[in-house]
Amino acid sequence: MKHLFQSWEDFSQACRNVSHVLLFVDYDGTLTPIVSRPELAVLSTEVRELLRALVKKPALSVGIISGRSLSEIKSMVAVGGIYYAGNHGLEIEGPDLKYISREAETARALIRDLAGELAAALGDISGTIIEDKGLSLSVHYRLVEEGEEKAVAETFHRITGTLLEEGKIRITTGKKVFEVRPPIDWNKGKAIEKIASEITTALNLKQTLNVYLGDDNTDEDAFKVLRRPEGWSIFVGGENPASAAEYYLDSPSEVAEFLSRMLDL
16 A cells, blocks of 8 residues: 555556546545544535535546435535535435435335434433434444443444344444445445446546545445556555555545645646
């Protein structure tokens, strides 16, 4: 794994060698730093203006692939012309594209009921945050005291265990968070492939370069489908040999520098 800026000449040349670059980025921990509560991850004015400028580049398409709901990620970024994928790609909107997983739609009631059950069971543990995102849900425990984290995990697995065994849900983990999704073979990597296919077809593109930046376990699905020379995978958060990404940046501040450099290509 190499620091991306140390390979900037190679990256720049790869961008110049194609007619179109498809730039995909995660939100939390990538465009914004990890914070104690989800609502505090506010996009900086600098990064928003960089995204606005990049969207205007005719040889570039921008997508944001997030675990947040589609409506929330669109509201938090608030930049037109971007391809937005919410709930890890279960719902997508962008220029001439609107997609929602029909299979995931059928799980809304189950997700809603499960979120209520988890909220009731974990309500006495201070710092627990339950997010019902419609097509998925998250249990955040970053604010939970260290001695209570085990209780959160035990309660979560007790309540979700039967549904998991019956194949009615999928569970993934991230940075101090449990994620519950419908049992569908769909992830950020497949969302990127769908968006890229739509853009390539719509613009009749022959040569494209896919780039993805992310910082968490759910981003690994995207890293695995973006291998050189057609794709560049970039982990945000320092060198991480366990990641499938081939390059890394140290922090969201370096991501902002990366976006600024992209404007000059």
